[in-house]
Amino acid sequence: MTDARRAVGVIMRATFLAAVLGFFSLPLLWLASAPFDAHPTITASVPSLTLANFRSLLDNPYVLSSLRNSVIQAAASAALVVVLAALAAYALSRVRVPGRDALLYVLLLLSSVVTGTAAMVPLFELATRLNLIDTHLGVVLTLSGGLLPAAIFILKDFMDATPTSYEESARVFGASPLQILGHIVIPLVRPGLATIAVWAVANVWGSFLQPFILLRDPDKAPGSVILYTLYTEGGSPRLDLISTFSLLYSLPVVVMYVFVSRRYGFRFHGGIKR
């Protein structure tokens, strides 16, 4: 009796997991098959193999430049976020500021608003007055501003986990604050910095609204915005181009993730003692 019940339980669990797995893997399957399909639809199917989609995608004059723009914006934002967040997190971790935690939480809370849809009008206004419309810098600053609070929050955790006696030891030997940062702190929190860099790149790579609104010139638009232009004159999506471009567009992030994960391993020091 109990054996039968256990068997039913196992079957139910397996069925449920299979359904969940299918739900998540079907879009990925589509992404893998549609680009090589001569006539892709919105369903995943065994493709009639062709590489023609890639050729017609490259005929679009903005595709390659958009990938370059994405790289510029993502790399610049990641660099800015890592440098500023590391400095801020180090200071916040080591110096006692009254109301430090409250400040961090408020920043974290606001950050989702700042780059969100709600703040788009003031951001646009600000960018216009600062002559940052239609510049990479405008996009980079806006996106970095939104990412910084969370980045500071995560990095502060890494910094808190590094004992201060390392730094005090270096100080007694006469190291300057910048030497301490370069010789001791940065090497110790390198996994944290790698995490933040990857996370920032992935975020900027996938952001659409900010570059869409802040950039007019299609020559400066990143991939996420160009993807939005791959429609026919009639307004129906060019599934062949969209799927192909989606594949091309997602590959760099996947490769970067695998590389960094291999190299540093994503280690969050937070709650768990290793």
Next chain:
Amino acid sequence: MISLRGLTKEFPGGVRAVDALDLDIGDGEFFALLGPSGCGKTTLLRTIAGLETPTSGTVAIGGADVTRLPPGRRDVAMVFQDYALFPHMDVTANIAYPLRIRKVPRARREEKAAETAARLSLTELLARRPGQLSGGQQQRVALARAIACHPKVFLFDEPLSNLDARLRLEARTFLKRLQRELAVTTVFVTHDQGEALALADRIAVMSAGRITQLGTPAEVFRRPATTFVAGFIGSTPMNLLPGTAEGGRLHVAGAVLPLPSEVPDGPVVYGLRPEYADLSPSPPPFGDGDAFSGKVAVVENLGTAHLVTLECGDHLVQAVAPEGEEPALGALAWVVPRPGRALIYRDDALLTAA
């Protein structure tokens, strides 16, 4: 060599970790700051290092006032309790780090690191990371790093407390020999009285941010200035019994003992180390009054001897019995103080020995 004058360190919130402290530490001296946790000894060490800024008072090293100098310009080297070896650098890089800060060329500093490592028998470990070393090896690397920069003063924060018990004794002997050879002024902090007695040339016993007693290990052990020091120093706690002086006799825990004539009548505290008392199964011949008598309540094996606790009325009196002469539990026994070894305190100050 190191002179502290009126040194006070008050933390935000009003805690006085170091309280108007004056201290002179001589050239080449091995000096211990001893006290229970929270007595301010680590804060004092960190203030000498420059990691804490004193609220008032001055710190002078080698005759120069360094109170306002940052730690790196005081020419001191500090070994931290957790050693603070940089985990991402190998042993060579760790030992050479102070020289790297001083912009010594790489080849020269690696040579110097290898030299220092050889002296502390670390040569085989030069390419390892701190994570691959045992506790004792890590401690030696931390010492090597401190030695490599040839400081005027060594500061050790609980240098032996992270080692396990057996290793600690080896490391203690090693540390004492090393300090003799280098003859560099060394200040170390410890809460372990045995460590302080064994290592130091002089000990400062601290409590509540002040020095309670300053002296050689023999002085501090034989004549503790207060009952606090008396209770703190010694591997077995000293018997501290309330008593009354009356007409040249001392009444304490049911015994009447002779008293030097200079002690005026009144309440006193009678201190006797268990090691300075003899245990006897029969009353001493010269009269019942000259010994503590009571029932054996506890017998603790100390290896080469036994620590015996007697119930003498309301008080417990401890004495050390030699191997093989320990009394049975519940038996009657007498504790006879050795003449001149007991200490008489009044108002928490040492009056005399009895």
